Each structure stands twice: as structure tokens, then as C-alpha cells.
Amino acid sequence: FATANLIKAMLCSHTESICFDAHDSMARHILSTVPLHLVEGSGWPVLWLMTHIPRVVRRHRFHLDFAPRELLGPVAADLPAEDPQASKSMSDLRRILPALRASVSAASSSVGASGLSLAYATMAHGPRFRPYIGRFIGRARALGIGGVLVVFCLDAEALAECEAAGGHCVSGTPSILNKFTLPLALLRHGFDVMWLDLDVFLFQSPTPYIAEQLTGGYELLVSSSFAVDCVCSGLVVFRATSRTRAWLEHLLVWMYEHPYEHDQKAFSAFLRAGERVAFEEQLPVRIEEVPHWAFLDPETRFVSARHVDVAGWTGDADNIVAFHLLHGDSDDAEASRQFAARNSLGVGYAPLLDIFFNQTGLPELYSTDVLPHHASPELKEALWRSRWPSPRPSSPGRCNETVPMNF
Numbered sequence: 510f511a512t513a514n515l516i517k518a519m520l521c522s523h524t525e526s527i528c529f530d531a532h533d534s535m536a537r538h539i540l541s542t543v544p545l546h547l548v549e550g551s552g553w554p555v556l557w558l559m560t561h562i563p564r565v566v567r568r569h570r571f572h573l574d575f576a577p578r579e580l581l582g583p584v585a586a587d588l589p590a591e592d593p594q595a596s597k598s599m600s601d602l603r604r605i606l607p608a609l610r611a612s613v614s615a616a617s618s619s620v621g622a623s624g625l626s627l628a629y630a631t632m633a634h635g636p637r638f639r640p641y642i643g644r645f646i647g648r649a650r651a652l653g654i655g656g657v658l659v660v661f662c663l664d665a666e667a668l669a670e671c672e673a674a675g676g677h678c679v680s681g682t683p684s685i686l687n688k689f690t691l692p693l694a695l696l697r698h699g700f701d702v703m704w705l706d707l708d709v710f711l712f713q714s715p716t717p718y719i720a721e722q723l724t725g726g727y728e729l730l731v732s733s734s735f736a737v738d739c740v741c742s743g744l745v746v747f748r749a750t751s752r753t754r755a756w757l758e759h760l761l762v763w764m765y766e767h768p769y770e771h772d773q774k775a776f777s778a779f780l781r782a783g784e785r786v787a788f789e790e791q792l793p794v795r796i797e798e799v800p801h802w803a804f805l806d807p808e809t810r811f812v813s814a815r816h817v818d819v820a821g822w823t824g825d826a827d828n829i830v831a832f833h834l835l836h837g838d839s840d841d842a843e844a845s846r847q848f849a850a851r852n853s854l855g856v857g858y859a860p861l862l863d864i865f866f867n868q869t870g871l872p873e874l875y876s877t878d879v880l881p882h883h884a885s886p887e888l889k890e891a892l893w894r895s896r897w898p899s900p901r902p903s904s905p906g907r908c909n910e911t912v913p914m915n916f
Contacts, residue, residue, distance in 0.1 A: 511539040515558040522566040522769035527785045566769040574598040574681035601679040612656030622720035628700040633707045634663030634683045641866035643674035647875035652714040661691045689761040706743035708836035710865045712829045728753045728800035733807040736819040739908035740777035753800045759793045783908035808901040815895035823897040834861035
């Protein structure tokens with residue numbers, strides 16, 4: 510019975526995590542009432558499973574680069590400017606704050622968005638992403654947002670690439686939780702934040718389009734899929750409101766305490782956008798505490814590669830703002846890496862990260878605002894492979910509302 514529940518808990522953690530607690534509690538009850546020597550002597554692989562499951566489903570370590578008090582304590586403005594107890598990441602962030610504030614103010618004024626203090630943030634590490642940090646920064650600079658971009662550099666090599674490109678660099682260590690910690694740290698310093706995964710290629714500056722959509726009173730904007738309303742946390746805009754900060758704090762704590770949870774799924778669940786990670790009464794954020802949010806335009810403006818059936822774009826390519834390449838290998842769970850190795854990274858997968866960021870014969874792609882499909886037939890062909898011939902469905906479905914195992 511314990512073995513069956515441990516296996517079911519493992520399956521839940523990697524698929525529908527809402528059912529994890531039920532099987533976990535069953536296994537815990539047995540292990541707390543049956544003497545350990547009887548469990549081991551039973552012949553069932555209970556203890557082996559208890560070591561195997563964390564290894565294959567864990568998506569992050571119990572470690573944060575920012576100190577908890579820098580994320581969950583008093584707002585950053587109330588902390589001392591020179592704090593010898595500050596984390597290395599917070600010290601790096603405070604070092605770049607004066608230049609970042611000046612650039613954010615100038616960028617907001619240039620688009621007439623006086624109430625917007627928009628900084629951009631991304632992260633990178635490892636041999637697949639760090640070679641393209643300089644080109645990511647160069648493209649942002651060419652579009653007028655290089656001075657408002659903060660790069661969370663999660664290894665020494667990434668930090669060296671960022672510094673060589675003259676970027677705003679914050680040092681850290683690899684963790685998917687950094688998608689939440691850096692935006693939260695910036696929010697607590699009064700910045701609105703647009704998070705961009707590094708596998709996003711910018712066609713235009715998003716700032717004017719973000720400023721326009723935020724006039725609707727939204728506190729959070731997030732990218733979606735072409736054919737269904739599925740949250741994609743690769744592009745997110747956070748307004749620096751108390752409700753957004755509190756919501757993100759709860760999400761970060763939940764992710765930290767549930768190391769098997771997928772960040773995008775939890776993000777969707779906390780927004781009540783379709784996917785679920787717990788029953789309603791178990792979530793730490795009530796519905797009325799969720800920020801007022803909306804999707805970014807997934808049809809033509811903020812689009813994604815058709816590496817999955819529901820992604821893609823349509824319309825005039827000149828109107829694209831950001832193209833999410835869906836590189837798709839950022840999941841740190843061993844089971845996810847094994848699945849990707851067996852099944853490739855998507856139904857129509859192409860190495861778009863390399864195609865868009867390794868154009869060594871087109872240096873102008875990373876130093877001017879030229880649109881990629883105007884610069885190269887190869888880039889146009891790669892972009893057009895994700896194009897739908899028809900408009901987006903007028904009533905797209907919601908994401909993953911059917912939960913198995915009678916949950």
C-alpha cells in the first residue's frame with residue numbers, strides 16, 4: 510500500500526500535482542505507524558522509492574540567492590543603503606540601481622508613460638544560453654531598452670559575458686525560483702517589471718504596447734498560446750502594487766516549499782487561469798487577492814514558436830513585438846530531462862535559439878532595430894514555420910481544466 514501511494518505521488522508530482530498530498534499523506538501515515546525494520550524487511554522498495562522520488566522530480570534546491578528578508582521582510586526602501594549583511598545578489602542589484610533608475614525614467618518619458626517605471630529582467634546560465642547573453646543585451650540596446658535590462662547571471666561565465674556586453678549584471682546561482690526572486694526584488698524597489706526568458710527574441714521595444722495595455726488598470730500581464738488561453742510565464746509584466754508583490758511572495762513561498770512543482774503551472778493556478786496545483790481552500794491567495802490581470806496579445810504581438818500544437822502566430826510579421834522561441838530545456842527535474850531526450854522538445858521543434866541568436870554573418874541583427882525577417886531569408890523561413898493561415902479562434906479554450914484520478 511505504501512509503495513503504491515509513493516508511486517502515485519511521484520506520478521502526481523510530475524503531472525497533476527493537485528493529487529500529490531493525498532498519496533503523500535497515505536504513505537506518511539504508514540511510515541509513521543509501522544516500525545522501520547518491518548518496512549525494510551517487507552521486501553517492498555519503500556525506502557528506495559523515498560530516495561528515488563526526490564531525485565527525479567525535484568525542480569530546485571532549497572536555496573535562494575537573495576536573503577529571505579530581502580524578499581519577504583520590510584520593503585527594500587526601508588533597508589539600509591549599505592548593508593553588510595546583504596546577499597551578494599542584493600549588493601549587485603543595489604550597485605546598479607542609480608543607473609537603472611535614470612534609464613527607466615528616461616525610457617518612460619520617451620514613450621509618454623509617466624506613470625510607468627518599467628525595468629526588464631532575464632536570467633541565464635549554462636553553455637546553451639550564456640553564449641547569447643551579449644547578443645540579447647545588444648538587441649535590447651538597439652531597441653532602446655538595454656539600459657533598463659537587468660540580467661541575473663547564474664554562473665561565473667554568464668556574469669563575464671554580461672559584463673563584457675556592458676549590461677546591468679546581478680550574480681546568482683542556477684534555480685528556476687530566480688524567475689520570481691529577481692522580479693520581486695525589483696518590485697520592492699518600486700520598479701514595474703517585465704520578465705523575459707532569454708529564449709525570447711525582441712522584434713520591437715515592448716514598452717509602448719505594455720504602457721497602452723496597462724491603461725486598462727491591469728496589475729499583471731502574461732503571455733499566452735495562439736489557440737488556447739494557457740499561461741506562459743516566459744513573458745510577464747508585473748506592476749509595482751502591494752497586491753502584486755503580496756501575490757508574488759505567496760507564489761515564491763509555495764514554489765520553495767513544493768520543489769516538485771512546475772513554475773508555469775503554479776503561476777497559472779495562482780492566477781486561477783485554468784491549471785491547478787491544489788484545491789481552492791489550500792491555496793494561500795484568495796481569489797480577491799489575485800492581481801487584476803490579462804493576457805498579452807498571443808496572435809500577432811507577443812507570439813510563440815509552433816513547437817506545440819497550440820502555439821504560433823498569424824497576421825503581419827512587422828507587427829510582432831516578441832517571438833518566444835520555446836527552447837524548452839529549462840526544466841531541472843531529471844524526469845523532465847529524460848522525457849525530452851526521448852521525445853525531442855516539441856512536435857515541430859527547430860533550434861530557433863541558435864537560428865535567431867547565432868547569426869554571425871548578420872551583426873546588425875544585434876546592433877540595429879532591423880526586423881529579423883527583413884534581414885535574412887533563413888530567419889523569415891524559420892519565423893513562417895510557426896505561422897497559422899487563419900486568425901486566432903474567437904473562443905479559445907482554457908488550459909488543462911480536466912484533472913485525472915477523480916481529483
